[in-house]
Amino acid sequence: MLTEEELIQQCLENDKWALEQLYKQFAPKMFGVCLRYAKNRMEAEDILQEGFIKVINNLHSFRSKGSFEGWMRRTMVNTAINHYKKNLRHAREMDIEEVEVENNSELKVLDKISTDELMAMIQQLPEGYKVIFNLNVIEGYTHKMIGQMLGISENTSKSQLLRAKRLLKDKIKNYGTHGAE
Amino acid sequence: MEQNSFEHKIQKKFDGYQPTPPAHVWQNILFELKQQEKNKNIAGRFRRRKTLVAAIAAGIAAAALILFYVFNYSNTSHHNTLPEKSKITEDSSNNTPSDTRNHKSRINKDTQTVFSNEDSSNNNTDEESARQNTGNSSRTKDTLKKDEKHNEQNPGGLPMDKNKYIREKSAGILTMLTPYPLRQPHSPHNDMTPHKRLSSHDNNHLAETKEQGFSKISSHGKWSFGLYATPELLMTKAPAANTHPNYSADFAAIYSMKNFFIQTGMSYLSGNNNTDxxxxxxxxxxxxSYEDVYEVTFDSTENGVEPTYHTKTVEVxxxxxxxxSSHFKNKYRYLNLPLLIGYGRQISPRFSVSLKGGPILSLMLKDNRKVGFNQPNTDITNMTAPEPRAKTNWQALFSAGIEYHVSSTIRFALEPRIKYYFNPVYNLDNTIKKNEKPYSIGIRTGVVIDF
Structure with missing residues (x-):
């Protein structure tokens, strides 16, 4: 079994077998990341493909100091953000109604729903909200960093995150209600 | 707290979430990578081709420039002589005994094979000079008048008394400048009329006959084209081997003027070496393979707590x-662009010899090094690969040749040659590079056709 370092080395030598192994090893995790940023599965596939080619082309710039998976994940996230920015002008802006959180009923529902179902709800979020939600809640980026990445102010990032959470909670609650029926 | 709990639950939901992407994604990635590689090759080839075309264009431009100047110079000097020849034709026909002051001038000019007439001011100077040389002006005039009369009686030949006069009075200076007709007074050309003798064709013929013997090399310049084959041995301190055989097929365009020539063209060189x-x-x-459980999660269901095992396939x-260990023959292809200057001389009716030298730009067209190891599921830990060769190389060539004239237009050539390489042939490390002074020796054979 090759170590991660050896595998990367072989990939750098353009060994097709090693590239396939790298893909097999990391594609499922990265596909999970892509799905969260995409509108649907097809878009996620596009992001994965684009991101993986970026990873292969920039493999030489990877410094073995940090985690390779982390580096690859960042590349995927950046690809997804670029994808979002590219499609931004075509994105349909949605009017978001303010959803007041009255209780924490969504937490109970959240335990019951599967990851795929949760993923579907996140995917349904408006583009901007979805990206900020993913970057902050899942990836752990600060609002300052998100602001820099997306070219928006820190406050915009904060307010959009708040709205994203409210919307997602609403969806989860609705799911709970729908499921209860 | 509530928010944190919500976020924490979301994060936990996605921990270890690894949906399998469809198979066509990897196929698309492979296709994309292949396309990129193809584009890279095309771009590389285009860059190489651009370099090649630029080098060829530069070589042709340089050769054309040199030839233009040489040819231009040749034409200029040729045109300068023609009017003067016309003048002398007129002068000769109207030669009178009273025109003695021009006569001496003409004698001096004759000795320089220029045949020019001069204006009176110059002639006066020449006459004074002649007087100083003879030391007796009246005798000079008498002698010259006598010579003129003799010339009128024998207009086709060169004045014998004049020769005598020159020998007697100016031997030290003028004999050195005496032209061919003076040295060979019984040449058939002496029987020509002044018009014939001084016509440009005959004049050129005389000059060529005198200077070139049987050489066909014209003072006007001419083109020749040659096809050659050259086996040579490259001597280098490269680690793989000390000598490498090279073979080249050459096309040469040669522009000759008098005894000098400029040669350019192109040559396709094939070289190889053997490496282990x-x-x-x-x-x-x-x-x-086996399924590795990397995480277990427990979910509360109506039936109680149910564990979920998250696994991934691990291949063993x-x-x-x-x-x-393998033995390989590596092949290299080059395009060589020479620009040579040389000197040639005919030593007999059938043979001529030449010396030439100049720079050669060598451009690598193909590097067919064989690494020879391509096995799946392997990891190379150490490999002795053949050293890469330099893509471009400047060389200096020196060659001595002998040519056999089969006919008036076809020659066979045999040229031993030595090439010194300014750059190392291989991209070696600096310590070896310092001592690396590659050179090659070879013999070029071919056929040259004159136009």
């Missing part, structure tokens, strides 16, 4: 250390 490639590698033999290989 030793590879140490690890061979992975697939033994099987048996690693074997192996070694292989």
């Amino acid at each position: 490639v030793d590879v140490d590698y690890l061979k992975y033999n697939f033994l099987g 290989y048996d690693t074997l250390q192996k070694q292989t």
Whole structure:
């Protein structure tokens, strides 16, 4: 079994077998990341493909100091953000109604729903909200960093995150209600 | 707290979430990578082609520039002589005994094979000079008048008394400048009329006959084209081998003027070397696979707590250390662009010899090095690969040749040659590079056709 370092080395030598192994090893995790940023599965596939080619082309710039998976994940996230920015002008802006959180009923529902179902709800979020939600809640980026990445102010990032959470909670609650029926 | 709990739950939901992407994604990635590689090759080829075209264009431009100047110079000097020849034709026909002051001038000019007439001011100076040389002006005039009369009686030949006069009075200076007709007074050309003698064709013919013997090399310049084959041995301190055989097929365009010539063209050179490639590698033999449980989560259901096992497939290989050694012949292809200057001389009606030298720009067209190891499921740990060769190389060529004239237009050539390489042939490390002074020796044979 090759170590991660050896595998990367072989990939750098353009060994097709090693590239396939790298893909097999990391594609499922990265596909999970892509799905969260995409509108649907097809878009996620596009992001994965684009991101993986970026990873292969920039493999030489990877410094073995940090985690390779982390580096690859960042590349995927950046690809997804670029994808979002590219499609931004075509994105349909949605009017978001303010959803007041009255209780924490969504937490109970959240335990019951599967990851795929949760993923579907996140995917349904408006583009901007979805990206900020993913970057902050899942990836752990600060609002300052998100602001820099997306070219928006820190406050915009904060307010959009708040709205994203409210919307997602609403969806989860609705799911709970729908499921209860 | 509530928010944190919500976020924490979301994060936890996605921990270890690894949906399998469809198979066509990897196929698309492979296709994209292949396309990129193809584009890269095309771009590389285009860059190489651009370099090649630029080098060829520069070579042709340089050769054309040199030839233009040479040809232009040749034409200029040719035109300068023609009017003067016309003048002398007129002068000769109207030669009178009273025109003695021009006569001496003409004698001096004759000795320089220029045949020019001069204005009176110059002639006065020449006459004074002649007087100083003779030391007796009246005798000079008498002698010259006598010579003129003699010339009128024998207009086709050169004045014998004049020769005598020159020999007697100005031997030290004028004999050195005496032209061919003076040295060979009984030449058939002496029987010509002044018009004939001084016509440009005959004049050129005389000059060529005198200076070139049987050489066909014209003072106007002429073009020749040659096809050659050259086997040569390259001597280098490269680690793979000390000598490398090279073979080249050459096309040469030669522009000759008098005894000098400029040669350019192009040559396709094929070289090779032999290398031993030793590879140490690890061979992975697939033994099987197992499902590795990397996480277990528990979900509360109506039936109680149910565990969920998150697994991933782990393939197991048996690693074997192996070694292989192979012998390979590597091939290299070059385009050589020479720009040579030389000197040639005919030594007999059938043979001529030449010396030439100049720079050669060598551009690598193809590097067909064989690494020779491409096995799946292996990891190379050590390999002795053949050293890469330099893509471009400047060389200086020196050559001595002999040519056999089969006919008036066809010659066979045999040229031993030596080439000194300004750059190392191989991209070696600096310590070897310092001592690396490659050179090659070869023999070029071919046929040259004159136009």
